[in-house]
Amino acid sequence: MGGRPGMGMPAEKALQFGPSAKRLLGLLRPDRVVMTFVILLGAVSVALSVLGPWVLGRATDVIFEGVLSLQLPAGITQAQAIAQARASGNDTFADLLSGMRIVPGQGIDFGALGRILLIVLGLYLASSLFAWAQAHLLNTVVNRAVLRLRQSVEAKVHRLPLKYFDGRPRGEVLSRVTNDIDNISQSLQQTLSQVLTSLLTVVGVLIMMLSISPLLALVALVAIPLSLVITALIAKRSQPMFVRQWRTTGELNGQVEEAFTGHALVQVFGRRQQVQAEFDAKNAELTRSSFLAQFTSGIIMPAMLFVGNLTYVAIAVVGGLRVASGSMSLGDVQAFIQYSRQFTQPLTQLATMANVMQSGVASAERVFELLDEQEQIPESQQPATVADPKGEVRFEDVSFSYRPDQPLIEHLSLTARPGQTVAIVGPTGAGKTTLVNLIMRYYELDGGRITLDGVDIASMTRHDLRSRIGMVLQDTWLFDGTIAENIGYGRPGATDEQIRAAATAAFVDRFAHALPDGFETRINDDEGSLSAGERQLLTIARAFLADPSLLILDEATSSVDTRTEVQVQRAMAALRSDRTSFVIAHRLSTIRDADVILVMEHGRIVEQGSHEELVELGGAYARLYQAQFAGAVLDEV
Incomplete structure (x- = not known):
């Protein structure tokens, strides 16, 4: 494409964990009613689970008091x-005896012990049922949120201007749409339930510890600020590493997609080792960034376990002294030790989830960057339309450039009258394809305007404009x-008769009937069951079926053999009748019958006229024509 902007990676933005995490959680807002039930179910489950150690403490007291009573x-x-x-x-x-309730010589009350154990069993069973219900609802909420995120990204991709994709490798964009969203889904599913349960457990256990012994609760609370400081310090170092990991993943995907797309050329030019070396280097970079991210974030868990063990030792020592003094029962100390484990375990689990959360937020930021990209100019609230389509196209003082510092098309004016075939020729980079892309409104003008039958195309909806235009590109897509x-893609709802008629007009039927399943033969854009020329004929048949009022052909017969090209040219002549056509061609023999030939250089029309007029003029077109004619003679010699 003339004046196509260079490829390049977007600049990396500084990570903001807090705002990105808050925005990620905002995806759950439409299901806030269900989330309320999730929280309530989690709270009930945790409350029942937290009561278990306290009730078991009563069982320990029954056993211990019974053993002492026998003495x-x-x-x-x-x-x-x-x-x-x-x-x-x-x-x-x-x-010790003063802190108990015993009947000397009675022994263990097995009836009371059995009732306590049944209560514990019921508590844990009910807690598990509530936890299952919570997990089921939460999984539903997360999947709905990811569904909405995918829909938003899909819709956003269709609203992005073409220049966004021009400036980024396709593999990198695909990585955001696929890998990053998948990572967000997994991160939410793994962390939300765990974080919610952990926070509720911390609150519930803290209440129980305070009710049993404020002094021991104070000892346990020392672990919280220490844990927060350790987690914050390590997370601050590991978060940029997760950003680097997912950015490198996108770059690697872009490199692999590029190498696979051009696999044949890689083999032809003997670049396999170079491609392999580039892949190995990028793969090694991804391995390093992934290792550093996981290793650094993984330090949190051992550190939290160390803090938890210190707390456990302190509680065991202080609790033992209070039992000996009669200030606490053995069951309370046992329950408190269990609570101390339950208290530090959620903190440890939160620390373990830190790497998953950081990875998910890093992916979320990449997706949010895509969602925040500048979109196409919004459609008019009261769009205009062409009431009586005839196919007249006017460029009125049009200026356009991909980059402000590199002018391409400046003050261009031309008129394509209804039914005319306008051929556009010129050297590579002259702006030929850019010209027709402006008609399609793939890019917005810097100045001037383009009209279709007197209506400014900027005032029309893009769908309305493009529905009137048929386009056949040099690069086929199936x-x-x-x-x-594939042919029916040109007109939704087309009948089989209409599809077969278009296929006949584009000579697709010549090779389709020779295939095993005829027109029902399955194909795709990557397999080699069809030649390049046959694939191009399919795209031409697609344009025939669309039956547009304006036709754009960008080197549409470049992959067709000479004999077929003559046939297609005749069919094109019939197709172009009564409609305006823009034809971009490098082989000048294919556009000799054009009504007007535009010769472009550096975004300007330097000559225009019929084939005979331009040859007689002896200017740029004549030089191009003579060069091709001379080349053909040399080839024959």
């Missing part, structure tokens, strides 16, 4: 047993489907 003579009261212990100088044992379906 005391039957028939006396607890107060008498305490008095006897103090009288014998065993104050520690007396303090999708995975049958030959009939």
Whole structure:
């Protein structure tokens, strides 16, 4: 394409974890009612689970009190047993007895023990059921959010201007649409439930610890600020590494997509080793960035385990002293030790999820960057339309450039009258394809205007404008489907008769009937079942079927053999009748019968006229024609 902008990677933006994470969670907002139920179910599940250790503590007390009661003579009261212990100088044992409720000589109350264990079983079973219901609802919410995100990205891609894709490798864009969204989905599914449960568990366990022993709760709370400081310090270092990991993943995908697309050329020019070396280098870079991100973030968990173990030791020592003094029962200490584990475990789990959260937020930022890209100019609220289409196209003082510092088309004016065939020729980079892209409104003008039958195309909707235009490009595009379906792409709802008629007009039937399943033969753009010329004939048949009022042919017969080209040219002549046609051609023999030939150089029309007029003029067109004629003679010699 003339004046096509250079390829390049977008500049990396500084990561903002907080705003990106908040925006990511905002995807759940449409399901906030369901999320309320998720939180309620989680709270009930955690509450039931948190009650379990306290009830089990009562079971421990029943067992311990029963064992101690057997060491005391039957028939006396607890107060008498305490008095006897103090009288014998065993104050520690007396303090221990004072913190219990025992009946000397009774033994273990197995009936009470059984009832307590049944209650614990019921609590944990109910907690599991509520947790399952919460997980089911949360999974539904996450999948809906990702569904909406994919829909937003898909819609955004269709609203982006063509220049966005010109400046980025396709593989890098595909990586954002596929890999990054998949990573967001996995991150949300893995972290949301865990984070929600962990936070609720911390709150529930803290309430239980405070109710059992404020002093021991204070010891356990020391772990929170220490854990937060450790997590923040490590996360600050690992987050940029996750950004680098996913950026490198996109770059690697772009490189692989480029190499696979041009696989034949890679083999022809013997560049396999170079491509392999570039892949190995990028793959090694991705390995390094992934390792550093995972390793750095992975340090959080061992650090949190270390803090949790310190807390566990402190609670065990202080709790043992309070049991000996009679200030706490053994069951309370046991329950508190379990709570201390439950208290530090969510913090450890949150730390473990940190790398998953950071990775998901890094991917989310890349997707949000795409969603925040500048879109095409919005459609007019009251769009104009062409009431009586005739096919007159006017360029009125049109200026356009891909880059402000590199002018391409300046103050161009021309008129294509209804039914005319306008051929555009010129050297590579002259702006030929850019000219027809402006008609299609793939790019917005810098100045001037283009009208279709007197209506400014900028005031029309893009769909309305492009529905009136048929376009056949030099680069063919076919999708995975049958030959009939690929032709039918030109007109939704076309009948089989109309598809066969278009195929006959474009000579597709010549090779389609020779295929195993005829028009029902499945093809795609990558396989080699069709030659380049046959694929191009399919795209021409697609344009025949569309039956547009304005036709654009960009080197549409460049891959067709000479004999077929003559036939297609005759069919094109019939197709072009009663409609305006723009034909871009390098082989001047194909446009000799054009009504007007435009010769472009550096975005300007330097000559225009019929073939005979321009040859007689002896200017730029004559030089191009003579060069091709001389080349043909030399080839024959």
